[in-house]
Amino acid sequence: MTHSEPLVIGIESTCDETGVAFVKGGTLLADRTASSMDEHARYGGIIPEIASRAHLESFLPTLEASARGAGVDLPQVDAIAVAAGPGLVGSLTVGISAAKALALALGKPLYGVNHVIGHLAVDELVDGPFPQRFIGLIVSGGHSHLVLVDDIATSVRELGGTLDDAAGEAFDKVGRLLHTPYPGGPHVDRMANEGDPNAIRFPRGLAAGKDKERHRYDFSFSGLKTAVARYIEALEAAGTDIPAETICAGFSQAVNDSLTAKAVRAALDHECGTIVVGGGFSANSQLRAMLAERAEKAGLEVRLPPLRFCTDNGAQIAAMGSALVRAGVAPSSPDFGPDSQMPLSQVVMP
Ligand code: KG4
Ligand code: ZN
Numbered sequence: 001m002t003h004s005e006p007l008v009i010g011i012e013s014t015c016d017e018t019g020v021a022f023v024k025g026g027t028l029l030a031d032r033t034a035s036s037m038d039e040h041a042r043y044g045g046i047i048p049e050i051a052s053r054a055h056l057e058s059f060l061p062t063l064e065a066s067a068r069g070a071g072v073d074l075p076q077v078d079a080i081a082v083a084a085g086p087g088l089v090g091s092l093t094v095g096i097s098a099a100k101a102l103a104l105a106l107g108k109p110l111y112g113v114n115h116v117i118g119h120l121a122v123d124e125l126v127d128g129p130f131p132q133r134f135i136g137l138i139v140s141g142g143h144s145h146l147v148l149v150d151d152i153a154t155s156v157r158e159l160g161g162t163l164d165d166a167a168g169e170a171f172d173k174v175g176r177l178l179h180t181p182y183p184g185g186p187h188v189d190r191m192a193n194e195g196d197p198n199a200i201r202f203p204r205g206l207a208a209g210k211d212k213e214r215h216r217y218d219f220s221f222s223g224l225k226t227a228v229a230r231y232i233e234a235l236e237a238a239g240t241d242i243p244a245e246t247i248c249a250g251f252s253q254a255v256n257d258s259l260t261a262k263a264v265r266a267a268l269d270h271e272c273g274t275i276v277v278g279g280g281f282s283a284n285s286q287l288r289a290m291l292a293e294r295a296e297k298a299g300l301e302v303r304l305p306p307l308r309f310c311t312d313n314g315a316q317i318a319a320m321g322s323a324l325v326r327a328g329v330a331p332s333s334p335d336f337g338p339d340s341q342m343p344l345s346q347v348v349m350p
Contacts, residue, residue: 010318014087081321
């Protein structure tokens with residue numbers, strides 16, 4: 001099926017957000033999200049069973065609200081897209097089951113898409129058609145990747161990624177060390193803005209020696225996180241007050257130095273004029289500032305969608321579906337299931 005302005009429903013249920021959006025071509029008609037984060041916060045992490053149940057309860061109301069917002073009757077849609085992975089299996093299963101029921105009832109094609117690539121795809125709805133070729137920096141609680149994109153529907157190549165913790169995960173862990181509420185990322189970000197980023201020099205992973213070349217586009221944040229933990233332990237042992245703002249500032253500086261230096265390097269190496277950023281960690285204020293500054297110096301454009309499109313949402317899945325339909329990619333076979341580890345090399349389920 002090829003269609004220049006397909007009307008697509010996007011369904012996202014990879015983690016704690018239930019998202020449903022309607023997109024026509026490259027235009028977002030409506031986008032609704034329900035989140036179960038409040039139910040997880042007191043446990044200090046996402047509880048998969050709670051997330052799955054919340055998806056079950058939220059799916060129909062979210063679909064109805066989104067369809068109403070878009071002014072769409074379901075039989076009008078051309079295709080349905082659902083996040084097939086990566087994510088929590090139980091959560092994914094709820095969204096996929098709902099999407100399959102809709103596809104069957106409406107007699108429409110169904111695409112099981114990679115939600116991580118969707119974090120980039122959504123930018124088309126905000127900033128317009130993509131350039132011929134660009135670098136994608138995907139940073140979230142579970143992912144930190146650099147990809148080379150020639151066509152978001154058919155050609156996405158992973159250049160590198162984190163060898164251990166994702167950027168958001170590292171922030172959440174440092175938040176835990178400093179006893180912030182969960183997730184710690186936004187709290188560490190806020191504290192970092194009140195400290196001197198150069199007062200403590202924490203190590204940058206894979207930034208020197210042989211590693212620098214062997215892992216040209218990879219990240220590693222676990223050594224940094226351990227360095228922060230040791231620093232705090234030493235202060236505690238000495239009975240000294242913990243300067244949380246200074247620690248956060250030095251830590252954030254180290255994470256964002258790696259992310260931005262490697263994103264710019266990837267763009268220059270591959271003659272891309274544009275870096276597109278996606279994922280919940282792109283809310284980080286220092287990432288935004290440092291990337292803007294370094295990209296400008298290197299003559300690169302940065303496309304960074306507003307925050308509501310950076311966290312998991314239905315619009316990113318609908319955007320993927322629309323791109324796939326427009327590229328003439330065949331729908332997924334009806335028997336695909338969730339893939340919690342769906343690789344970046346796979347844009348869509350066969
Ligand atoms: O993409 P996302 O909503 O979901 C996951 O993939 O988990 O990203 C959430 C992650 C969490 O780790 C959260 O702490 C982090 O992004 N995050 C931040 C900020 N806002 C969200 N990390 C640092 N600074 C922020 N301002
Ligand atoms: Zn995500």
